[in-house]
């Protein structure tokens with residue numbers, strides 16, 4: 001680990017529409033435990049190499065959201081199993097701000113809008129392709145109008161913003177109740193507070209075992225990671241979790257969520273001494289460093305659960321586009337066969353990020369209509 005790239009958002013390096021085609025596992029499988037805890041020469045019957053099908057799990061969650069939504073909302077044109085037309089007027093709305101002309105950002109925004117349409121959520125897109133002409137005041141004005149717009153329940157500012165724009169100033173202008181990315185300082189503080197471990201400042205009960213019930217917005221990718229652990233039946237409490245990377249978008253928030261779930265959490269970063277030895281202690285590994293294939297099979301304890309957040313494009317002359325996507329974990333180099341469970345890239349955490357965005361937007365709408 002020589003560079004400090006772990007401090008950067010690692011998901012912005014690609015522009016591809018990948019046909020997700022991964023080994024499908026029985027994702028409905030529930031195991032009472034995770035991480036194996038295998039000591040040397042441990043349980044030989046331990047099952048290894050199970051693939052966590054994030055795409056299938058995300059699709060299931062998206063269907064759950066749609067079903068719930070069409071049972072409540074009067075104005076949704078999506079019908080599932082003949083259900084549709086609830087009592088609440090209107091439908092959830094997500095407003096997306098896209099500044100600049102990064103091809104990867106445009107791709108992600110398209111994926112989010114398509115996901116909204118599928119779920120019965122309205123989406124509004126405001127683009128500012130002219131980086132030279134755009135000002136912070138223009139963006140702030142747009143956000144304030146979305147803050148005041150009752151048809152907008154979620155506001156997402158696609159990151160990264162151009163360097164000349166003060167990201168903190170823009171994110172800080174979003175109404176925290178509409179901050180479906182969970183990046184407003186007030187939402188960050190609530191996640192990073194022990195006061196909110198059982199109860200919020202308003203005395204609301206907080207149940208970290210049901211992330212959907214948490215009364216403020218949690219960032220989407222970290223929420224997706226924890227949701228994957230839950231969906232494979234991983235019992236997080238008391239486990240040793242190692243998070244690799246300390247970004248605001250993933251590393252720090254996912255570490256906090258795991259703390260709230262009573263894991264013992266270590267954060268590994270570019271200045272960590274003997275990172276491999278630290279990671280080898282982990283029952284749960286969350287890899288969010290943004291470095292292709294960094295985590296080798298001999299970094300992993302047999303039977304551990306690996307959530308690979310990395311999306312790295314690497315050159316591959318045999319691939320159609322000349323490159324392919326790999327995670328931060330050396331999946332094909334043997335990691336898959338040591339881990340008890342592992343997410344593929346693509347088809348792991350990425351699709352979950354979008355499912356959690358829909359969930360946050362839906363929850364925001366529900367709260368607004370209480």
Ligand SMILES: Nc1nc(=O)c2c([nH]1)NC[C@@H]1CN(c3ccc(C(=O)N[C@@H](CCC(=O)O)C(=O)O)cc3)C=[N+]21
Pocket residue numbers: 011012014015016017018020108111156157158159160181220221311325345346347348349350351352353354
């Ligand atoms: N304000 C903000 N919120 C974000 O949530 C946010 C952002 N900015 N900036 C960029 C990153 C990146 N991101 C991804 C979402 C979905 C996939 C995804 O679905 N990937 C698929 C396909 C891979 C691909 O086509 O690139 C997969 O992994 O299987 C990946 C990455 C959200 N981000």
